[in-house]
Amino acid sequence: MKPQDAARPGQDESYxxxxxxxxxxxxxxxxxxxADPDRRRDLLQEIHxxxxxxxxxxxxxxxxxxxIYRVAHNVATSHVIRQSRWKRNTAAYLxxxxxxxxxxxxxxxxxxxxxxxxxxxxxxxxxxxxxxRQVILAYLEDLDAESIGEITGLSAANVWTRVHRIKNLLxxxxxxxxxxxx
Amino acid sequence: MRxxxxxxxxxxxxxxxxxxxxxxxxxxxxxxxxxxxxxxxRRSIIGGGAAWFVIAAFVVFFFIFSNALERIxxxxxxxxxGYMLVQLRLRPARVLPDVGEAGGVQFxxxxxxxxxxxxxxxxxxxxxxxxxxxxxxxxxxxxxxxPDAAPFMWLDLAAxxxxxxxxxxxxxxxxxxxxxxxDLLDASQKGS
Numbered sequence: 001m002k003p004q005d006a007a008r009p010g011q012d013e014s015y016x017x018x019x020x021x022x023x024x025x026x027x028x029x030x031x032x033x034x035a036d037p038d039r040r041r042d043l044l045q046e047i048h049x050x051x052x053x054x055x056x057x058x059x060x061x062x063x064x065x066x067x068i069y070r071v072a073h074n075v076a077t078s079h080v081i082r083q084s085r086w087k088r089n090t091a092a093y094l095x096x097x098x099x100x101x102x103x104x105x106x107x108x109x110x111x112x113x114x115x116x117x118x119x120x121x122x123x124x125x126x127x128x129x130x131x132x133r134q135v136i137l138a139y140l141e142d143l144d145a146e147s148i149g150e151i152t153g154l155s156a157a158n159v160w161t162r163v164h165r166i167k168n169l170l171x172x173x174x175x176x177x178x179x180x181x182x
Numbered sequence: 183m184r185x186x187x188x189x190x191x192x193x194x195x196x197x198x199x200x201x202x203x204x205x206x207x208x209x210x211x212x213x214x215x216x217x218x219x220x221x222x223x224r225r226s227i228i229g230g231g232a233a234w235f236v237i238a239a240f241v242v243f244f245f246i247f248s249n250a251l252e253r254i255x256x257x258x259x260x261x262x263x264g265y266m267l268v269q270l271r272l273r274p275a276r277v278l279p280d281v282g283e284a285g286g287v288q289f290x291x292x293x294x295x296x297x298x299x300x301x302x303x304x305x306x307x308x309x310x311x312x313x314x315x316x317x318x319x320x321x322x323x324x325x326x327x328x329p330d331a332a333p334f335m336w337l338d339l340a341a342x343x344x345x346x347x348x349x350x351x352x353x354x355x356x357x358x359x360x361x362x363x364x365d366l367l368d369a370s371q372k373g374s
Contacts, residue, residue, distance in 0.1 A: 011208070012208035015208055015211070016208070019203075019205075019206075023203040024197075024201045024203055026203070027201045027202075027203045027204075028196065028197075028199055028201065031199065041204070044204060045204070045206065045214065048204075048206045048211060049206075049211050049214050049215060049218070050281050052206075052208060052211040052212075052215075053211075053215060054281060054282040057282065057283070058282060067282045070281065070282050070283075070284070070285065070286065070289075071281045071282045073286045073289075074281040074282075074284060074286060074289040074290075075281055077286065077289060077290050077293060078281075078289075078293055081293050081294070081297060085297070114195060114198065117195055118195055118196075118198075118199060121192060121195065121196065129363075129366070129367075129370075130286075130290050131286065131287055131290060131367065131370065134286045139193075140192060140193050140196040140197075141193075141196075141197075142193055150285070151285065151286055152285055152286040152287050153284075153285025153286060153287040153288050154285075154287060154371070158371065170192060
């Protein structure tokens, strides 16, 4: 067995713990980055592999949750960039300004059921640029601005600005006219 | 208007997504890691093997052919393939680095820079400028020695040059696209 194949003490255990706590969140994250089911399965495996390997280096300087989300988002980011090399149009993700302008042009009907609402939410997320995607996904997973800042490297103020704008965008997408949303 | 699925309910909606998380055991992942490493080594071996094959062939050509252009072309091709071998050694196929240590924005920017530089940096120009002249000069020499093969060789040469010329704007356009994303990313962080 090569030295790199040997697990660091606790590596397997840390991985198991991470998956038991965040397995579903990781799968949701994969949904947000990859629409194609086969490629999503590959991405998810890539995330799990990177996560397991990353525990060789995890030294507890940040929380386990921050570490797991960083690994997952970064692997997914790399996956999206790699895919976009072969698909010209998918590289053209929307900035928030572009997404807002597009939302105001579109006449979106109110979702009839939760499945449609979820599909619409995913469609919007798929169109967002990767940083905004990281922010909204962490928000949807119930992380606060400080934690999102740790994962993304953005300041808490920047996180809040982005969350606020994305939420407004969602309000428009769902035709609500409702103001603040928590 | 239904209000069940308004943004204040989005977190719930999001978490209700039907999930069937696949289970990967550490042993499975260890095997996958081995497969990944084996795949990367295989790619390096194939790339290295191809370069060694080119070197061997053009070393033979260097000694077989007496025409000056053919010999210069052979020597340059050997140098080009040797350069590729060195690059393979210095820049082995990459496994994602530091995925847990870098913040999302930093990592994203790094990936965009890497892609941009692949298409416009020294790596791109060196591939073009070091690999191309050898075969071109060799073909010109070949035509001198075997004039009957000229139409075929000129066609090959033209195709090679067209591809090389097209590669420049295409790659630069891709590099500009990545640079635009970097600029947007930087702009979106100002004032944070």
